[in-house]
Amino acid sequence: MPPAGRPRASSKPMLEEAASELFLEQGYAKTTIEQITRRAGVSRNTFFNYFASKSDLLWIELDASLAALAGALAEAPAGEGADPLTALEGALHRTAEGITATRAPLVLTQGQAMGIDDELRAAGLARALAHADAVELFLAGRGLDPLVARAAALAVVGASAAAIGRWAADGPDRGPLVTYLDRVVHPVLEGFRIG
Numbered sequence: 244m245p246p247a248g249r250p251r252a253s254s255k256p257m258l259e260e261a262a263s264e265l266f267l268e269q270g271y272a273k274t275t276i277e278q279i280t281r282r283a284g285v286s287r288n289t290f291f292n293y294f295a296s297k298s299d300l301l302w303i304e305l306d307a308s309l310a311a312l313a314g315a316l317a318e319a320p321a322g323e324g325a326d327p328l329t330a331l332e333g334a335l336h337r338t339a340e341g342i343t344a345t346r347a348p349l350v351l352t353q354g355q356a357m358g359i360d361d362e363l364r365a366a367g368l369a370r371a372l373a374h375a376d377a378v379e380l381f382l383a384g385r386g387l388d389p390l391v392a393r394a395a396a397l398a399v400v401g402a403s404a405a406a407i408g409r410w411a412a413d414g415p416d417r418g419p420l421v422t423y424l425d426r427v428v429h430p431v432l433e434g435f436r437i438g
Contacts, residue, residue, distance in 0.1 A: 255293045257283040262300040263349055270358035271301075298366055301350040301359070304342070305370045312338045312374060316381045327385035328395070328432045331378060335403065335428055339421040351411035375400040395435045402427040 261282035265274040276297055280290050294300060315334035319325075350359055350367065378396035383389050406423040 258285065258290060258293060259300060259303055262297075266300075266349070266357040267353060271297075272358055302348070302367055302370050304346050304348045305367060308338060308342060309370065309373055309377065311341050313377055316377060319381070321385070325385075327382050327387060328436055330385070331381060331395075331399070332428060332432055334381075335399070335424060336421055339424045340419070342420045344415070344417055344419070347411045347417070348407075351408060352414075371400055371404055374403070391435065395432070398431045398435070399428060402431045 258279060262274070262279045265278055265282060274297070276287060276290055279297070279300075280287050283290075299306075312334060315337045316331070319330035319334050321330070349357065350364065354364065375393075375396040378399055379389075379392045382392035382395055387395070403424060406427050407420065410417050410420050410423040
């Protein structure tokens with residue numbers, strides 16, 4: 244007799260979908276890895292091929308945005324005359340363009356319904372700091388003073404977090420993320436150009 248749930252598959256998207264459904268149906272705390280794998284129709288080992296823990300499922304979009312940002316920074320214009328802050332702004336813009344309204348992080352849009360507590364929300368800080376580290380490395384590699392590079396990276400990530408939070412809170416009729424991001428990132432970077 245085949246296992247209950249979805250057809251046998253070892254795909255990450257199936258696990259993500261199963262987890263999202265269960266988190267919304269019964270809450271994050273009451274959902275087990277076994278329930279997720281059963282609903283997705285995969286083994287526990289398959290789960291751990293993709294995720295180190297259940298909480299990783301809350302931050303899928305943030306993890307994907309880090310990879311996208313790293314790629315956009317690697318492709319940013321370089322060379323003499325290339326302004327690192329302008330290149331950073333362009334990379335952030337390209338990253339935001341790739342995040343559609345349907346990819347708003349569930350932890351932000353449905354956190355209350357899933358029973359996400361402050362401790363789990365705070366776990367996103369490490370991921371946000373990974374974004375800041377990537378930005379800092381980029382700016383320092385483009386010649387900015389290390390202190391200025393770190394300050395600019397943290398400021399930009401803070402502004403981005405504010406934009407993403409507002410964007411997620413605006414619900415299904417939200418506009419493109421890039422419009423939220425541009426409103427706050429540009430002024431932050433302008434402050435570093437003046438200083």
